[in-house]
Amino acid sequence: MFTGIIETLGSVTELVKEQENIHLTLKSTITGELKIDQSVAHNGVCLTVVAIDNDEYVVTAIKETIDKSNIGDLKVGDEVNLERAMKLGDRLDGHIVQGHVDQTGVCTNIQDQEGSTVFTFKYDTEMNNITIEKGSVTVNGVSLTVVNSKENEFSVAIIPYTLEHTVFKHFEVGTKVNLEFDVIGKYVTRLQSLYKKKK
Known part of the structure; x- marks a missing residue:
C-alpha cells in the first residue's frame, strides 16, 4: 500500500529483457535503505526488489505489468518516481494507492x-x-x-x-x-x- 507521495527520483541504469520480462536496474538515494523482497512503486507500479549492489538495485516487470503501464517505454537515463510502501501507523498524506496501474x-x-x-x-x-x-x-x-x-x-x-x-x-x-x-x-x-x- 502506498500514499502517492513521491520520496525521491531514481535513474534507470540498465534494462535487460528476459523472455517477456524486463529486469530494470535503478540508481537512487534510497538504495542503501532497501531490502530484497521489498515493494517499491516505480511511476506508480509496485515492483519487488530482487537484487541490490551498492547504490543500484534491480526489479523485474512481467508482461502484464509491461502491457498495462509505461514501464516498457523506459530507457537508460530516464528518471522514475519512487515511493516505498507505507508503514503501518504512518500519516496518509496522499490517498490510498495500491501500486496497481489500471x-x-x-x-x-x-x-x-x-x-x-x-x-x-x-x-x-x-x-x-x-x-x-x-x-x-x-x-x-x-x-x-x-x-x-x-x-x-x-x-x-x-x-x-x-x-x-x-x-x-x-x-x-x-x-x-x-x-x-x-x-x-x-x-x-x-x-x-x-x-x-x-x-
Missing part, C-alpha cells in the same frame, strides 16, 4: 497558471474507469486532486515543488503516463455494473 493515459495539454502548472490527460473509457471533480487520481505514482473531470479526460494542477521533485518536469504533450484510479470509485463502478446486469 491503464495508461496521454498528456494532451500543459498550461502554466499563476503559481501552478495544469496538466490534462486523456484515457480510453473502455475499461470503465472514472474520475470525479475534486476526487483522487494517481499519475505516474503521484497522488493528485482531479479538476475539470470529463468522461475520458481530466486535469491536475501541480505546484512548483511537485513539478521539480517528480518526473512531471519531463512531461510534454504526447507523454504516456500510468493511471491508477481511486479504489473506492472502482468498487462503486463495479457494483453499479453488477446491479445493472441483475435488472
